[in-house]
Amino acid sequence: MGAKETVEVTGHLMDSGILSRILDDIRDYGGDYVIEKFDVGHETHDPSSARISIEAEDDECLQRLLMRLQTRGVNQLTTGDAVLVAAPRDGVLPDGFYSTTNLETRVRLEGRWFDVENPEMDCGLMVAGSDTDQPRVRTVPMSDVRTGMQVVVGASGVRVTVPAPDQRAEAFPTSGDSATERPQTVLVRQVADSMRQARAGGRRVLWVGGPGIVHTGAVPAMVALIEAGFVDVLFAGNALATHDIESALYGTALGIDMNTAQGVEHGHEHHVRALNTVRRSGSIGAAVADGTLTSGIMHALVTHERRYVLVGSVRDDGPLPDVHTDVIEGQRAMRAEIHDVGYCLMLATQLHSVATSNILPATVPLVCVDLNPATVTKLADRGTSHGRGIVTDVGLFLEQLALELVPDYRRG
Amino acid sequence: MGAKETVEVTGHLMDSGILSRILDDIRDYGGDYVIEKFDVGHETHDPSSARISIEAEDDECLQRLLMRLQTRGVNQLTTGDAVLVAAPRDGVLPDGFYSTTNLETRVRLEGRWFDVENPEMDCGLMVAGSDTDQPRVRTVPMSDVRTGMQVVVGASGVRVTVPAPDQRAEAFPTSGDSATERPQTVLVRQVADSMRQARAGGRRVLWVGGPGIVHTGAVPAMVALIEAGFVDVLFAGNALATHDIESALYGTALGIDMNTAQGVEHGHEHHVRALNTVRRSGSIGAAVADGTLTSGIMHALVTHERRYVLVGSVRDDGPLPDVHTDVIEGQRAMRAEIHDVGYCLMLATQLHSVATSNILPATVPLVCVDLNPATVTKLADRGTSHGRGIVTDVGLFLEQLALELVPDYRRG
């Protein structure tokens, strides 16, 4: 072993399990450690801090381990400036690039610390104006890299801050717990409180939804929540919008659509006709404007001037004209809408939920509601972020949520 | 091939898929068939009828195939009297015994047809007073057979009637359909209607429940439904009762129990203390009487004089004094309580739900609610019976059900 570094970490190290994960990481990367100092929180709510000396095979291993540890909030004890290297080609980061977390991150340049403006996971860190005295540091996804961009390499000069635990979410399952046996109405109430709070604080509420919202009969509940102002922006795919519009155009009897769930997506021609109809209008907004589309979720979003970003997938028919068929363009459109998001609700879609959690800063609380426990676990258990999960049907969940948040919902 | 027989079947043969199943059965048993006559229902709601000539390797195969087909409502065209043979030993049926379905069944004795008094699956048919002119025919489970009982062998002289399709349950998934993507609030309303209807018709409502009712926070909803008269009898295991009582005795803060779902059943000593406490009182009823138990589901059942049958399993701690530790005795106790049941609700328990559906006549509508789609499929898809399934969380389901059925629930 050759390369060494000393790191420190502060927080609820023991009662959050975070120290276990740190030591696991060191072993996984083939490193070794000595805990040099451990200041334990004496009282229940005191944070602890640890200083750990780490050794790895060579400097490259060490740098990668240090970057890895930063995902846990572990920073180097002493640090110089960040090292910048120019990107060698469009779309390619320099070797040894710093791979980001979605935590609050600062970068040291010529002795001064600068906040990363838009924390996002699995990006590079680029410095604009590095030769000026007002440099700006931003995350850059690999596909947006341009030749010559100044990019941070190695872990030196980078510090991250782990958010404090979310006190409001105490009844929620913690990481790794089973999320299936919980007092569900209590959880719904907590989600309602968090949404009210986000709105009261002037923050936007982001929804990420799959077509299950339509199939489980939750359109009326979601429309009521849009009308009541609890939906600022929706991320979804072609399927949610298409099934919502299909239901609005052809759903003479809800029972019929629901009787035939097996064939909803294919075989039944309703949805291809719905797609063709909107394509003829030119867009969802145009279909509302020309009187083709008069109800449903997409209609409510348009008439209440809420934002939506629809990103396609390889299984799409159509798609709707509003759908981004290029997924990288779609990611860019999503990034453009996450500003000021204060709460994120992910409903019955693993694909778009993972995509969203990839770009969302760790500080945004999110809750994932899905019947599939595997989806909930994947979303709710993402390191240090504020993910929570509820394993249940979105139909009854949104019904309860509307009853909580919309005073006159279903009350005549 | 040697043995032949002609059978007939009448009903919605084509639009129910029943004819496919009949022909599948014949092939599965290695038989062959010719459809001799097929009177098709010309209009949408007409029944069809088919006459099928069946051939099997030998008479034993044929008899077994004929019994099998009776589970589909297929009867022999011409039939003599039932053949009776004395049971050779306690607990043992004679060779070639008629294996029952849970359909309405009649048996021909000396030219007269007699109703089977208590249709139940997988039993023998015993005839009491076969030498009198008032014989009675009953199902007898294998373990209740006594030496010398007169038992029907072969399919001769037995006819079954398949119930007409349940019109009320149209929005429910049919057999084999995915039960996950449904308009859930509509389904809750249909369950509520069926329960009101059963009660209006003077029939009892049977609940079968697992401990998930407690873990998902549905105790208040279920207590409200007991108080409002929608629970006549509960079948459950030791776990539901124990967790309910544990929650009543130690649940100072619901959040605490729920925070620790992983450990609820073991490790935490709450539940063993709850068990010991009730054992000291002598029974659940005694614990209510002596003031030990003052709230919860079991308390509500006792104070409202509702019936419950608790049957143990090999994983039980304790158990509570009221639990039948002998499962065969437990089945007998359950059989004694299914009279006049007009609706059955199965919630978050596969074990007790399957046990109940084994003894319930096919005419009793049942709905199974569970987060696990496999459990729902297993229960809802049992041949010709009136099973329906809802894949969702029982917590939100019971909350919605109480909102539907109990006028002032959560509105006070």
Added chain:
Amino acid sequence: MGAKETVEVTGHLMDSGILSRILDDIRDYGGDYVIEKFDVGHETHDPSSARISIEAEDDECLQRLLMRLQTRGVNQLTTGDAVLVAAPRDGVLPDGFYSTTNLETRVRLEGRWFDVENPEMDCGLMVAGSDTDQPRVRTVPMSDVRTGMQVVVGASGVRVTVPAPDQRAEAFPTSGDSATERPQTVLVRQVADSMRQARAGGRRVLWVGGPGIVHTGAVPAMVALIEAGFVDVLFAGNALATHDIESALYGTALGIDMNTAQGVEHGHEHHVRALNTVRRSGSIGAAVADGTLTSGIMHALVTHERRYVLVGSVRDDGPLPDVHTDVIEGQRAMRAEIHDVGYCLMLATQLHSVATSNILPATVPLVCVDLNPATVTKLADRGTSHGRGIVTDVGLFLEQLALELVPDYRRG
């Protein structure tokens, strides 16, 4: 009711359940029917045929119902020529367009019948050279429609043929059956037989795979199957290729990657470094050529000159340079590779499996292997197509498959 039509259908109507589905469809579309004639198959393997008179509210409803019924193999008794209408705009089909199935389809033009060259679901039917005496009929996905294309509207002049049941797949669960409790080694052997048979018949074997292939340790088995010639083309996303390459580049110890499954996709920087490395080489092929990539699935495909189509999704990092980021372009690339496919294996990916089954003709047998029963049901139970499902882990499945198909696998 005004509009009427008489249709006919021939096949194993009763023992396949197909007639039930037909009558369900008529009711779902609000139509009514009279079964005018029913010729029953007298012997076990005889086909039946039915002539049904159908009535719908108006002609538009009727046409849509007729198109719907064609997905079941129901054709009009008497039919004129197909009606052609010009597409009004790029990307928009004319009103009342015929919505395709993936069944073998013929179209009547001026009294002659023409085969549809490339059956695919949920498309339009376009006729090229409709004014010549050599017209050609092809499916056209909505996004490939160009203004003025001659497109079939209504069901007139279109006939479909339902494939005969797949005899080889008898042990597999049929539609709607539980697919979890099956003799799995028997199923593996049947898949092996089908693959040998496809290859012997000069047909290509198509694989559709998710990253679970890598995570469950099946890389060696799949590489052996590529080398032995059982993989002609692979459809996948960015994740399978990235994790395979990550494992090839950084998987010093397989155990390590596997110890940390939770973090495999994000947080760990291995995969972003793998992505960046291949992006620097320029493509997967280039990374093989320049010696960067020396093992794994993608390496084996490149060195054995097998085809692969990678289509991106909104959750992708990177992506790899070979990934189609535009999903509609990706679908086109997949369509270009399905010629001569004689067997399709779908492994641990719902997204790409559904996408593939959307474009695959119904005549191609496919098997879907996934731990999630919902995915298997969705894929295996698609109307009249030859879908089969196995609910199991792909790791052990591919291990067994390699043991069946590769003589010296793990024996050397």
Added chain:
Amino acid sequence: MGAKETVEVTGHLMDSGILSRILDDIRDYGGDYVIEKFDVGHETHDPSSARISIEAEDDECLQRLLMRLQTRGVNQLTTGDAVLVAAPRDGVLPDGFYSTTNLETRVRLEGRWFDVENPEMDCGLMVAGSDTDQPRVRTVPMSDVRTGMQVVVGASGVRVTVPAPDQRAEAFPTSGDSATERPQTVLVRQVADSMRQARAGGRRVLWVGGPGIVHTGAVPAMVALIEAGFVDVLFAGNALATHDIESALYGTALGIDMNTAQGVEHGHEHHVRALNTVRRSGSIGAAVADGTLTSGIMHALVTHERRYVLVGSVRDDGPLPDVHTDVIEGQRAMRAEIHDVGYCLMLATQLHSVATSNILPATVPLVCVDLNPATVTKLADRGTSHGRGIVTDVGLFLEQLALELVPDYRRG
């Protein structure tokens, strides 16, 4: 707050997450703490130790918290003798009884420490011969308590030892991890190694199995493993044995049984006839002896003189004469067979697996194999015990295991 106590704990406190759980417990029980001393393991493999001062509302709370903490291996710093109280009634433990873990436990009596002979969860601790100089300490399940038994109350005088982590099981998912995406063939090999090791050490291998073993076609593999000496004792229910015997008696073609999985348990009369046949013989052993039963799992167990304990459940038909219908008697029979067990394999049964893990000491390594991730999580994640889980099909798992362990399996 009134009552205080100082406790200590030693082990891999940080990298095992155990300290987090300890502090969670204290909060759950409404207690408070101060970490007085924390000796950190400086090097990677050093154990740490902590001394924690705990405060609770009153002594009863404190005693219960102390007992709870012992499930984590936390012992009181200074301890007097255990306090003994006589059981007040048959089947009832004294108030404040010590509720056991399945860890190695010692009890101090008059200054001397005695090992608990048979560690088991959720029992009381009884002292026999407490007035002699050779007292013996045993766990006693509640239902075996007899009036006047000397039972330990409170946590005083009791110490537990947490087993060291199982080094062999490193590739297995740790608590809370997803167990679905793992290199499955590696896991099978580890299970094989552990079984060889147990056998080499003269320890017995315990199997716990559900009927899925039969349905997934694993009978030949399990029979080969019985013949090769890798099954010493089997715990199961009525269903596994019945389906195995049904398959042996009627399984003319395995394909047929498997084609009809939906109906396997009910409706099909095969299983009731199988039950009746064995009941007529008198027992499974008698059915082997009289030539009725000539193949399958139960036949192999009988002819190779392996032990089996069958315990019934409320859903049973029949049952087989060998089945314990009283579940408490069944538990006693299981307890009588766990001596010298060195490895436990749990396959496709949640009910009997949980029942077994309740009575198994924490020192016995166990692996749970099931398609349902929830079952695997429940079994594998039981505090400090050596549970491991594999989410996969038991059919392919046992096939691979037989290939690993039985030299000529499928090679002859």
